[in-house]
Amino acid sequence: MIEIHNFRKTYGDFVAVENLSLKIGAGEMFGFIGPNGAGKSTTIRFLATLLRETTGEATVNGHSVTGDPVAVRRSIGYMPDMFGVYDGMKVWEFLDFFAVAYEIPRANRKAVISDVLELLDLTHKRDDYVNGLSRGMKQRLCLAKTLVHDPPVLILDEPASGLDPRARLEVKALLKELRKMGKTILISSHILTELADVCTSIGIIERGKLLLAGPIDKVYRKIQANRHLQVRFSGDPDPGVSLIRSDPNVRSVQMETRGCLVELAGDDADVQRLLHNLVAAQVGLTSFADKEPTLEDVFMMVTKGLVT
Numbered sequence: 001m002i003e004i005h006n007f008r009k010t011y012g013d014f015v016a017v018e019n020l021s022l023k024i025g026a027g028e029m030f031g032f033i034g035p036n037g038a039g040k041s042t043t044i045r046f047l048a049t050l051l052r053e054t055t056g057e058a059t060v061n062g063h064s065v066t067g068d069p070v071a072v073r074r075s076i077g078y079m080p081d082m083f084g085v086y087d088g089m090k091v092w093e094f095l096d097f098f099a100v101a102y103e104i105p106r107a108n109r110k111a112v113i114s115d116v117l118e119l120l121d122l123t124h125k126r127d128d129y130v131n132g133l134s135r136g137m138k139q140r141l142c143l144a145k146t147l148v149h150d151p152p153v154l155i156l157d158e159p160a161s162g163l164d165p166r167a168r169l170e171v172k173a174l175l176k177e178l179r180k181m182g183k184t185i186l187i188s189s190h191i192l193t194e195l196a197d198v199c200t201s202i203g204i205i206e207r208g209k210l211l212l213a214g215p216i217d218k219v220y221r222k223i224q225a226n227r228h229l230q231v232r233f234s235g236d237p238d239p240g241v242s243l244i245r246s247d248p249n250v251r252s253v254q255m256e257t258r259g260c261l262v263e264l265a266g267d268d269a270d271v272q273r274l275l276h277n278l279v280a281a282q283v284g285l286t287s288f289a290d291k292e293p294t295l296e297d298v299f300m301m302v303t304k305g306l307v308t
């Protein structure tokens with residue numbers, strides 16, 4: 001749905017993005033992660049047809065970003081990192097303005113606006129002036145605006161920036177909803193926890209270079225050669241810990257409150273055997289679970305050059 005080939009952008013001698021190539025399949029939620037100034041917005045603005053490349057090419061929904069920008073604009077809903085709203089308008093007028101711009105027939109506009117207001121939980125604000133909305137509501141209104149023409153692709157540059165934790169959660173829930181509706185979504189953020197449980201794939205960019213990209217589970221597996229299991233005991237941990245230490249696949253055991261963290265080289269069958277042995281030895285267990293790495297772990301390892 002989105003393909004970028006060797007995108008490069010320079011400002012004078014400064015290279016903002018260096019030969020970036022990327023593919024995002026239909027229905028994916030791609031998290032574009034990087035610190036401030038990494039090149040996320042530059043790449044996004046190129047995809048949104050708002051910035052010319054120094055070299056390179058991209059397609060969105062099969063349309064060339066440089067060759068057919070109008071077709072690309074019809075295919076995308078774009079939310080910039082800094083957005084303005086027209087303060088003198090009411091909420092419905094603001095959306096109507098964009099609906100007209102996207103050439104939605106007059107007869108359909110009312111229903112379309114009702115639908116997006118409903119989806120964004122803004123129906124009760126329909127007749128309020130835009131300048132009276134809170135920041136979170138303005139952000140939701142801007143998202144609503146990206147949806148009026150029902151685009152298959154959403155390109156969202158830090159859509160939850162500046163929001164309080166509750167409003168962030170609401171944006172996250174909404175993103176999940178939009179993905180269920182079949183949208184392909186590219187979302188940028190430098191807040192990793194924001195993306196960890198919503199993305200299907202991620203790309204990590206730093207100083208204009210895409211360091212790593214791929215399905216999120218593959219990326220996690222890549223950084224974690226061995227499995228990590230978190231084990232909790234109901235009583236005395238010693239018998240269980242001794243048994244775990246004697247397992248030939250166990251590489252390390254780190255004691256924690258009420259249990260331990262086990263590093264194990266092996267597959268599901270090896271994990272299953274260890275659990276079976278603990279249960280057979282009547283070790284009291286309250287928990288035995290895979291400990292997934294966090295997106296922070298991935299980011300730190302990738303940006304330190306420990307994984308490529």
Ligand SMILES: Nc1ncnc2c1ncn2[C@@H]1O[C@H](COP(=O)(O)OP(=O)(O)OP(=O)(O)O)[C@@H](O)[C@H]1O
Nearest residue numbers: 011016034035036037038039040041042043081190
């Ligand atoms: N018009 C411009 N002229 C000169 N340099 C620019 C211009 N636009 C961006 N840059 C530089 O290009 C680099 C990448 O900027 P970009 O906005 O793409 O980063 P970003 O990853 O989106 O960061 P942030 O998370 O802060 O939005 C930065 O060093 C920025 O200062």
